[in-house]
Amino acid sequence: MLVGLIGVMSLVMLVAGAFSYLAGLQEAGEMFDAKLAHSSRVLMSLVDVPLGELDDRGDTGEPLVVAVWQGAAQGVGEALAFPTGHAYETKLAFQVRDPGGRLLLRSDSGPDTALAPLEPGFADVVIGGEHWRSFTLRSPGGRWYQSAELADIRAELAGDIAEGTLLPLLLAIPLMALLIWALVGWSLRGLQRVSGEVEVRAFDRLEPLQADGVPREVQGLVAAINRLLARLDAAFQRERRFTADAAHELRTPVAALRVHAENLRGTSDAVERAAIQRQVEAAVQRVERLVEQLLQLSRVEPGVPGRAPRRVDLQALAQAHVDERRALDGGRGLAIELDDANCEVTGDEAALDALVGNLLDNACRYAPDGGTVRVRTLRDGDRALLVVEDSGPGIPEDARERVFERFHRELGTGVLGSGLGLSIVRQVLDLHGGTILLDTSPALGGLRATVSLPAAAPVAGQDQGNEGVPATR
Structure with a gap:
């Protein structure tokens, strides 16, 4: 310059x-x-x-x-x-x-x-x-x-x-150069300070840059850098939190799996070996479930770039998960009911799939053997509703807000879990502008979870006669 x-x-x-x-x-x-x-x-x-x-x-x-x-x-x-x-x-x-x-x-x-x-x-x-x-x-x-x-x-x-005419001008050039150099240097002293601050800053220091004294022409650039630093800090916080949570939660099931493996290696009794094998299988399933939910949680963290929004049929997602749970019933004799009603929303299909899967998984886990789980999808005005009920013990009213915290599990339920399911549900709803209400199911006596999401705009010529509660099949 x-x-x-x-x-x-x-x-x-x-x-x-x-x-x-x-x-x-x-x-x-x-x-x-x-x-x-x-x-x-x-x-x-x-x-x-x-x-x-x-x-x-x-x-x-x-x-x-x-x-x-x-x-x-x-x-x-x-x-x-x-x-x-x-x-x-x-x-x-x-x-x-x-x-x-x-x-x-x-x-x-x-x-x-x-x-x-x-x-x-x-x-x-x-x-x-x-x-x-x-x-x-x-x-x-x-x-x-x-x-x-x-x-x-x-x-x-x-x-x-x-x-x-020329001689004064020529003699003025060196003086002018000196004055311009001094003026530009004085004007850019704030930018030089910011540059020096960035140069010596440690890689893990993501505090905003001080914009005091920075030339007005580059204040927008400094503000953009500060916004970038804020996003990076949020991303690093998510990564650190996820790593800490994963390490904390995996420690116990992995230790239990190691103990079961050592017990299995040290026993020669066939009956005891079969019991230990069942414990190993249960521990492996718990670790598998925990890892799966941790990965789901990392994908629906606020600020994580998602996929392009698209029209998603909640009823189709629910149908897929219901079919899967029926196939994996394992002799428990659960009656899983699904109301057949078209109900579309706009959002990230993978995240919404995780929401439906976790709600249905919680309902099936806490429902007793031979119990009932009911899933309904319906449209109420400009809102799409997903209702999941079960015949389990439910959740006390004073604990219904705590269950959305990470790794929180109510004592005395007798059900193994990671405490991440409802946390994942809450984060998916935060990403999509939805809400969830936990109360007691009037029909089944257990927990009823009612999810409300903005409904997708109706397609021209589409039949809107499905509003309300359809028949159960």
């Missing part, structure tokens, strides 16, 4: 100097042309009558020669002017000629030959290798009055003007 600013300013100054030179040359030419014309008119007014008297007497002698002061001086400006004259007088000349072109009067600073053709007006001529600028004027009596000057006067004056 400094190089660009100084370069542009220098270029502008040089261009301005060039225009000043051209303007000075033009102004000098106009001024000298006016002076030449004025000199010719003054000369005519002063000598035309006396010359006429000489003509009347018939004087045809040598022309009169007017001596010009020949003083000289070294220097510029006022150093060329003296009380007795000016050094530039030798560069000026004048002549007077009769109507026939005979020389009547001249200055000794000019040549004997005509200063220009005997035609009224301005002319540029070369005499003796020197360039002259002349003006010719004819009097009423027919005499020719000519004033001329050497062309180098104009070039010298224009050069003086350009030098007087």
Whole structure:
């Protein structure tokens, strides 16, 4: 930026100097042309009558020669002017000629030959290798009055003007560069401070950058970096929390699995071996379930990028999970009922699938052998409802909010679990703007979980007659 600013300013100054030179040359030419014309008119007014008297007497002698002061001086400006004259007088000349072109009067600073053709007006001529600028004027009596000057006067004056204009500008460039450098450095001191802060900051320090004193032009950038740091900090917090939770929760089932394996290796009794094998299988299932739920939890954490929202049929998800639970009943004799009603929402299908699966899994776990689990999907205005009921022991009213905490399990239920199911449900609902209500099922006596989600906009021509509670199958 400094190089660009100084370069542009220098270029502008040089261009301005060039225009000043051209303007000075033009102004000098106009001024000298006016002076030449004025000199010719003054000369005519002063000598035309006396010359006429000489003509009347018939004087045809040598022309009169007017001596010009020949003083000289070294220097510029006022150093060329003296009380007795000016050094530039030798560069000026004048002549007077009769109507026939005979020389009547001249200055000794000019040549004997005509200063220009005997035609009224301005002319540029070369005499003796020197360039002259002349003006010719004819009097009423027919005499020719000519004033001329050497062309180098104009070039010298224009050069003086350009030098007087350019020299201060050229001398100002270093000072300007110093001032710009100081100003830019002072303006960017806040940005340099932020850069230094980022340079020395440890990788795990994600606090926002201090934007005090930062130039207004980069405050948006600093704010964007701070938002990025906040997102990174949230992501790292999620990763640390997930790692800590996984390590804490896996420690016990893995230790139990190790104990069962050692017991299995140390026994030779067939009955005891079969019992230990069943314990190993149960421990493996518990670890498998815990790992599965931990992975689900990591996918539905707030701030984790999800898939593109799409229309999802809650009834289809519920049907798939009900079919799976029936296949895995394991001889418990559970009656799993599902109301057949189309009910669509918009969201992440995988997350909504985890929500339905965890609610149904909890209901089946806590329902007694031979008990009943009922799943219903329905639409109520602009809300889609998913209701899961079971005939289990339910949850005391004072514990219904605690069960959404991670790894919280109510004591005395006799059911093994990780305490993550309802936590996953709550996070999925937070991502989709939904709610959940836990209460007692009026029909089955156990827990009833009612999930409410924004319903998907109806498709044109779709039958909306499915609202309400359909028949149970």
